[in-house]
Amino acid sequence: MKLRDIGEFGFIDRIRNGCLIRPRGVVQAIGDDAAAFRPPVDRLMLLTTDLLLEGVHFVAEATSGSNLGTKALAVNFSDIAAMGGDALDTFVSIAAPGDAPLDFLDDLYRGMKALATEFDVNILGGDTTGSLRDVVISVAVTGSVPEDEILLRSAARPGDILFSTGFLGDSRAGLHLILNRVPLEPTWLSNLFNAHVTPRPHLHEGRFLAAGKKVHAAIDVSDGLSSDIGHIVRESHVGALLHASRIPVSPNLQMFCARFGFDPVEFALIGGEDYSLLVTVPEVHADAVAEGYLNRFQRPLYPLGEITDSDKIELIADNGRLREVPPTGWDHFRSGKNK
């Protein structure tokens, strides 16, 4: 069945079920001119938006609807995580041609509802419209955070230790597998594929780190490690020194780089779409924060460098040589890279 067989309002009726996951405080969900809800008390509101285009951010034939829906929400949840917040409500706008298969769209919403349910987030509104050719997905997510716990890019200070909440470069390796149609066997290859198509938002990690009140700055790794550190460096008017030997590279990525002839550190530096969080912590609190994190999540917080006053991003290579890293990463208007 095609989208045009049920029409816009038939489609809205079809997706409406299962969207109200956390009803408390919701006064009007899908079905009026706007959603209405009671805002969090004694907390800041957060809001982030993301626009995903077929042919630019995803290839409809190369992804399942469910994976696409999951990722569309995950990348926005990740932005809330990077502010130290809890995600509250999601608003999904979708454009699709009339001949779009309903199966794909049902699967898309199934993926979104599954991730929303896992993180106790509503799908509270959006917009549906026709498109000439491609599918377009626009997501807005609200969140909340106590004002004295908000994590900003601008709060890094020289001397802070720079941590990552996860491995870096896996997603870029997964993209390489997709673009080059590499068969996803053995399992470590499918793990890299999954890192790209269904990244995990580090919402619990971000909230835990913010609530501890020891973290200075934070950002999520969407454009790539060097580019995203660049945002912290620029907004905080600081520098950063990275240790190549400490950049967290997964065993999967090690095997991938050995097989395909890439340098894992370069892959991690310019990768993008990892959706780990980078956080900076004053040195005096760094050990305690890392220990608390390990106890809570049974995974380490990876220290990969320090914040400096150099106004540059520098990297100490394995051989001890220091070089400057350009804050290059993904620029949507300049490159043709499929992201």
Add this chain to the structure above:
Amino acid sequence: MKLRDIGEFGFIDRIRNGCLIRPRGVVQAIGDDAAAFRPPVDRLMLLTTDLLLEGVHFVAEATSGSNLGTKALAVNFSDIAAMGGDALDTFVSIAAPGDAPLDFLDDLYRGMKALATEFDVNILGGDTTGSLRDVVISVAVTGSVPEDEILLRSAARPGDILFSTGFLGDSRAGLHLILNRVPLEPTWLSNLFNAHVTPRPHLHEGRFLAAGKKVHAAIDVSDGLSSDIGHIVRESHVGALLHASRIPVSPNLQMFCARFGFDPVEFALIGGEDYSLLVTVPEVHADAVAEGYLNRFQRPLYPLGEITDSDKIELIADNGRLREVPPTGWDHFRSGKNK
């Protein structure tokens, strides 16, 4: 100059100025993973989103960037108006090809900032990304409303008088002029054109009517009078009876219909994109509400029918004959109409 000449971050720097119009309560504007702001105290939050695609909702060659930007915000402000709210913050995501002319994009943001300034609304975030061909604009707008003043589609009751805050059908006439390349002389033709390309959001009108606490239901006329009354009828489980002779048709539309051979009532019924508000008011308060509105805005509130318990939309024609009106209007997946 083209978009790719300055890149994504150059573009963000370029548009960032003049976006923070009402700084009070804003903790983080454009420039971090999410915007952060203090929510309104003792009010509900409202949130609405809209997705606009080149070739579907607008033709880039047929509109100025400024008009497009103004309309992109206006249609969202109108949704906040239909809830009885004040608009607070706007989030604008834009996708454009690398060869998009910067002049057009600058003009687009100029139009948005002008309307945002007029209604004291911030542009507080968004997303920028490349597209293969077309311009895509996604707008999210937050608002607030006291909980006991919110206007819902579901609150109409039999016996209510149905009012419109403005003329109906002008926008559809303007679209006809554009699609048929009719020269915009004399002035009454350009007035119809303007009704389509720069509709006014009835934010002050909606807020005034909500604050008076006498209005039951409200909706804005985006899909068309018959379709939008259909939403009230469906959500409120009521019917509606319209009087053809009372449907507010502007003198401009009268002249247009005389010249091009259309029926003004039909045009008003199925028009769409008027962005007037339809409100229902208990009969006992109807005269007082209309009088207060006239005093405040020096324009009438047009009574065009009554809410019934018929579960149907009916129309009394000028000759006294009663007929049922199908709640037809714009369905984005079923028709090829350019909207």
